[in-house]
Amino acid sequence: xxxxxxxxxxxxxxxxxxxxxxxxxxxxxxxxxxxxxxxxxxxxxxxxxxxxxxxxxxxxxxxxxxxxxxxxxxxxxxxxxxxxxxxxxxxxxxxxxxxxxxxxxxxxxxxxxxxxxxxxxxxxxxxxxxxxxxxxxxxxxxxxxxxxxxxxxxxxxxxxx
Numbered sequence: 072x073x074x075x076x077x078x079x080x081x082x083x084x085x086x087x088x089x090x091x092x093x094x095x096x097x098x099x100x101x102x103x104x105x106x107x108x109x110x111x112x113x114x115x116x117x118x119x120x121x122x123x124x125x126x127x128x129x130x131x132x133x134x135x136x137x138x139x140x141x142x143x144x145x146x147x148x149x150x151x152x153x154x155x156x157x158x159x160x161x162x163x164x165x166x167x168x169x170x171x172x173x174x175x176x177x178x179x180x181x182x183x184x185x186x187x188x189x190x191x192x193x194x195x196x197x198x199x200x201x202x203x204x205x206x207x208x209x210x211x212x213x214x215x216x217x218x219x220x221x222x223x224x225x226x227x228x229x230x231x232x
Contacts, residue, residue, distance in 0.1 A: 078186060082167060083167050087165075089110060089162055089164055090161055092158070095158070102156040107150055107192065111148075111192050138216075139210045141200055141209075142198075143199065144197055146197045153191065156184060165181040165182075167222070169226065170226040170228065175196060175197045177193060177196075178194045178195075198210065
């Protein structure tokens with residue numbers, strides 16, 4: 072996909088505006104590289120809040136486990152730095168779930184300032200049973216809720232039995 076000629080927010084239903092705080096910048100005045108993952112986590116939190124709200128429940132993160140019968144851990148993060156954000160910038164954290172596997176799913180995150188794509192992250196999460204803390208197949212209710220919520224239907228891995 073050629074991102075040069077389109078708004079980097081295209082295809083993202085969940086967009087969270089964030090003001091970069093002074094403490095997130097390094098001595099050069101730019102966002103310290105590790106803080107991009109923290110910004111992505113802000114987006115993930117708001118995504119889950121909106122997802123719970125879209126199911127007709129109050130938009131409380133405390134309902135996530137109750138609704139979907141599990142939770143998730145980050146397994147892998149791929150971060151592509153294109154341009155720096157700076158202290159006091161108003162940026163958008165855009166997130167969408169892009170792919171489902173059997174026990175994992177992938178999210179795409181764009182960090183955008185005005186119309187400039189600053190950062191692209193690809194995050195992989197594994198699903199786990201909250202009671203046993205063991206990796207488990209994705210909850211069908213979670214997959215259904217995300218599929219209904221997303222503007223672009225997530226890909227599905229081909230899983231052999």
